[in-house]
Amino acid sequence: MSYINDDYVENYDTYAYNGSLEYDPHSGEPHTETDYDRQSYNIPDMVKKFLTYFRNCISEGLLFEIQNLYESSFPKLTEQYFEKKPWPDETDIAYLVDEDSVFLILYKELYFRHIYARVSGCPTIEQRFNSFYNYCDLFNYILDADQPVPLELPDQWLWELVDEFVYQFQSFAQYRARIQKKTPEELEKLHTQSKVWNVLCVLNVLHSLVDKSKIKRQLEVYASGGDPDSVAGDFGRHSLYKMLGYFSLVGLLRLHSLLGDYYQAIKVLENIELNKKSQYSHVPACQISTSYYVGFAYMMMRRYSDAIRTFSSILLYIQRTKQLFQSRTYQNDQINKQTEQMYHLLAICLVLHPQCIDESIHQVLREKNYHEKMYKMQYGELSEFETCFIFACPKFLSPAPPPLDATGDYDYVKEATKRQTQVFMDEVRQQKMLPTIRSYLKLYTTLPLSKLATFMGPGPSQNDSRDLKEEIEALIIHLLCFKHKMKNVVWTRGTSGLEGKFQSGSELDFYIDHEMIHIADTKVAHRYGDFFIRKILKFEDLNRKLRMIKI
């Protein structure tokens, strides 16, 4: 499709010829060698049976069964036999599945994913490279076909596949940036094989999946109430392609965010309405991840209202479906971490842009001591902003590798995060006076400029020669800034998250007439009705169920 396609396919060919040689786990570490030897002769029977059955289900397209095996059997067996070590090498199990190449690619996807997630220590450079080649095999198989491939996989798997693909790229970029601990051989390999985990490659895959499935057009038609199948084309109608296309959009959202391109991040989600139940939104982890990145992008664009709205709705959803994320899997770990991060981001947004939110979320903020953090931020403690931001932000990357002549002392890993933190903290610093002004204005309906200037100026013990006129001038600057910062773009309608109108988000508003500030406040009465109605209905429901129980 483009100039890049050739490059990674070219690499694939190279790999194929050296296949058996390159994929040699005798990496020189003695104890992993013996582990490997022991493993290859001792695959448990249960695992053998599972693999054969798994492969049969996949070749026969028994979707429900595949889902079961993927979501329960595989994790159970992992926990039982492979908790801290890799699954058997593909060469050892190939005979169990008749050397089925498609199955082996899918198997290796799970094999590597497990290594990244659970096997202790970081993946070796060979493992990283081999995982990349495996993805190339998989995407080549899916994308190069003239007709849709006869493969059906559950949505959960497809989402995790795309998510993992972006994650492994992220992991590699961070690994590559840590030049201090590299051996000369590793550095050499990184330099000569520069196409592996290249950012353009990853982008190419995601864009190709999006284009092949015509998912953008499908979403456009779906959003306007039409039938997406009518524009989907042969590939797009097939569930595998359609869902890979959709999840690739989310993959792009994530990738753009990791590189600091918030505009493209939101643009990519055109025609996707976040909290609407649609035929595409069945995987909770996908919805949560999407909301996290969208909310974060909005926050960086100073669209606090939109960020708060995004975070609130997904956090409400998570509250209601808490039980789904209790079991200990690495996917749930990610969901729970993102939830906590979103609470942090919401706290930051509410400090910068006070707004009414759902009572149940307020309750969580109270219970989990976020109010303490918010209090510190409101009183101008910049370090608290920074701490919260660093905890909650994505693990940013820079797309280009460190230069060849780079020395060990510069920390390339931390650079990208430092940059984004800097941009955010600049914004916070510019808004530093706002909470103070707000707290004074809340107390009055009219207030002369001179009086407020005296409140806010330095105390009488300090430099008295600074005259009132100067203080009023300084105050006017702060007041102009208040108005400017509180009037941001808010999405009201339209298919693109980038659209919106400038709206004043402040509940507390004012204007200056002659030398007087006129203040208007919005008093919102506590909303109890909705909460009570929900609880009453729930209680009724419980009562009814109780009566039906026969002891």
Next chain:
Amino acid sequence: MAEAMRQTVAKMLTGIERYNPDNLQTLESYVEYQSRENTYDLEANLAVLKLYQFNPLRYNSNITCQILLKALTNFPHTDFVLCKCLLSEKHLADPQIGHIMYLADILESCDFQQFWTRVHSMPELCSQITGFHDSIRKFVCHVVGITFQTVDRIVLAKLLGGVDDQTLKHWVKKYGWREEDNGMVFIANQDENIKTKNITEKIDFENAAAIMAASH
């Protein structure tokens, strides 16, 4: 001519073409075009910065400065912040970029007098952007328009960059404001927009009906 260029550029921004470094030359000359002709295309400019991010050896300081200055002209939109996020530590060490960052900082803080002093002290920087000063004045008027009901003429002139009487009259007329006799300028009747609101809770009958029906 402008339309044709915009369309050529638009094609370069779709899908994977966006990341093709061969497009850089056209996109860079498009930036210069915008600077000269006082047009603006955020997406194209962000694409240039992104290509610099992916291809650090192609980085061009002069083009980057122009992009940042153009972003300043689109205040109150947060285009400048978006651009900042695509620059690296190394780029920021450049003194020219440092100056522009400082300008953005004071402009965001609405310290307009300080801003104009700074701008007047380095005319070469902003002279490459046609209509720079007027774009900034548009922003100043935007903020003034939402903050004041009446404002002192002299204060307004200072905020606009120490403009002379005639220029001041021009801006006042442009925004439909009114000069009054006592040396004040009337902006708008803010009272209509800024009023104390009391939001009370409304419970729909349908919601309550379910409970009332069930209470037997």
